[in-house]
Amino acid sequence: MKAINKKTMRIVKKTRIRIITGATLTALMILALSAPESEGQGKAPAYKIIEVTDGGSVFGVVRFDTKYPPQKKIRVSKDNETCGTIKLSERFLVSKDNKGLKNVLVTVEGVTSGKAPSPAKSVTLVQNGCTYLPHFQVAEIGADGINIKLLNEDGIFHNVHTYHEDTTLFNVPHLALQKEINQHIAVAGIVKVKCDVHAWMSANIALLKDQPYYAVTDENGSFSIGDIPAGTYTLRAWHEGLPVMEKELTITAEESSEVDFVIKGKKKKKKQ
Numbered sequence: 001m002k003a004i005n006k007k008t009m010r011i012v013k014k015t016r017i018r019i020i021t022g023a024t025l026t027a028l029m030i031l032a033l034s035a036p037e038s039e040g041q042g043k044a045p046a047y048k049i050i051e052v053t054d055g056g057s058v059f060g061v062v063r064f065d066t067k068y069p070p071q072k073k074i075r076v077s078k079d080n081e082t083c084g085t086i087k088l089s090e091r092f093l094v095s096k097d098n099k100g101l102k103n104v105l106v107t108v109e110g111v112t113s114g115k116a117p118s119p120a121k122s123v124t125l126v127q128n129g130c131t132y133l134p135h136f137q138v139a140e141i142g143a144d145g146i147n148i149k150l151l152n153e154d155g156i157f158h159n160v161h162t163y164h165e166d167t168t169l170f171n172v173p174h175l176a177l178q179k180e181i182n183q184h185i186a187v188a189g190i191v192k193v194k195c196d197v198h199a200w201m202s203a204n205i206a207l208l209k210d211q212p213y214y215a216v217t218d219e220n221g222s223f224s225i226g227d228i229p230a231g232t233y234t235l236r237a238w239h240e241g242l243p244v245m246e247k248e249l250t251i252t253a254e255e256s257s258e259v260d261f262v263i264k265g266k267k268k269k270k271k272q
Helices: 022-033
Strands: 018-020 056-064 073-075 086-088 105-109 122-128 131-133 136-140 146-152 158-164 167-174 180-185 189-195 202-208 214-216 222-228 231-238 244-251 256-258 261-263
Touching (some): 105 222, 122 158, 122 202, 136 214, 146 167, 158 180, 167 180, 244 256
Antiparallel strands (some): 056 222, 073 086, 105 214, 146 180, 158 167, 189 202, 231 244
16 A cells, blocks of 8 residues: 555544445446446536646544454365365455455545546456356456456366346356356446355455446555545445445545445354
């Protein structure tokens, strides 16, 4: 994470985290990850590209307050010569030092005019040791969507099945001798990836449209987003194993704001 100039640092006051679940979560993720294509009645304004010369920034940490989910062991039930016998779940990767959570997607929502997006033409997902690599990745997409390059380094049969919400995007066999296959996705949002042959294999790809203001937390749960135009927005944190969290964010020109997301651990029930 880049160093922050203390002279220009502005610390945002602690605010209550909003937790979003169920149907509300589904609707918000669609709106957050896919901006409208045009202006019109009942629609939010289309994203406008401007030169941001005096933008501010936000930085922080996503962490657990006390207890956090352990990294579960998964027993491998087939193709042991290639896959091994035990896998460690990558769902919750938590730092033992500060309880920071890795692979949280943090976005600044509500920016209608800002820096130019950087759409990617392709992303790569590798099948190695019966694990998807990387487990989580983010890419910006344009009007034409994005290519998903699938690499089979295992030399065994896989079946790559992708979902957007409950809808299958593509479901393709990846034969042992096929080193590479390519598929196209045109929709923005969270794409879940599974293997129908090896049930423990999973990954997530976040595809963002007209949304250049994002970061993914590192191994300590840290994130930083810069070049944000002055204004009041919503800072949103998404993780595959948790409800979406939100905080109000006020950005002042050429200043930095600190916002942390603290996840409350489950308390043990007292024995009666």
